[in-house]
């Protein structure tokens with residue numbers, strides 16, 4: 496008893512204890528947001544002011560620089576923001592809900608976790624009932640960057656999907672599929688021939704997210720155990736076409752603003768899709784991620800030139 500009293504008196508009157516704690520919280524805030532209990536900051540929603548005269552490589556570099564996030568959410572925070580706000584809009588019945596990205600189906604609700612947006616019957620007509628609801632799709636697959644931060648939590652390339660379409664897509668490149676082995680009949684998403692074809696409703700969204708990812712992260716290790724040529728370079732023309740075929744709709748523009756609110760960055764190709772053309776196919780093909788440049792120097796590696 497006496498010992499406890501002395502101990503609490505020590506805690507109460509010892510100024511160093513308090514200052515030390517305060518210092519630790521400040522450090523954690525900078526290096527690891529996961530341990531901080533204070534809510535993440537939010538930013539006043541703004542658009543980028545991109546000089547009209549920029550094009551090609553200069554425009555690519557400019558976009559690379561301006562799209563750096565002002566705040567990196569933890570992966571768990573990012574998922575909460577996505578399900579509760581960023582991708583939580585209005586369903587056709589006028590109530591809140593989340594659109595399953597590859598299924599083009601809206602599931603009512605306002606929850607922070609995907610498992611609450613349950614598929615009770617096979618509403619997306621893919622032959623499976625996703626009783627575990629939705630999870631988080633990384634348009635640029637996590638395995639290509641070892642689930643590292645900041646890529647893993649960057650809402651610009653995250654989307655809510657039913658669990659089965661997400662599993663089926665796995666880490667496949669996006670491209671047209673002619674003889675599908677799996678199909679989401681509610682939307683037209685398909686799997687086959689080593690590719691995943693997103694539905695027409697989000698082909699442009701996929702293309703703009705991929706172009707954003709390359710511009711933002713080409714200087715990071717984002718091509719681990721993958722064929723960059725098959726995944727991106729040989730698909731640039733197709734992605735450019737998808738960008739034109741499926742221009743940004745209100746949902747995509749709204750989410751772009753909300754991403755800015757939470758991360759302090761946005762996808763400029765959603766604000767102005769013509770920037771993709773202005774950078775140009777050749778520049779997109781030549782701005783290869785760092786580890787690709789390194790592996791290209793090894794003459795034995797032939798997989799990179801495979802089409």
Ligand SMILES: [Ca+2]
Nearest residue numbers: 617621623624
């Ligand atoms: Ca289903």
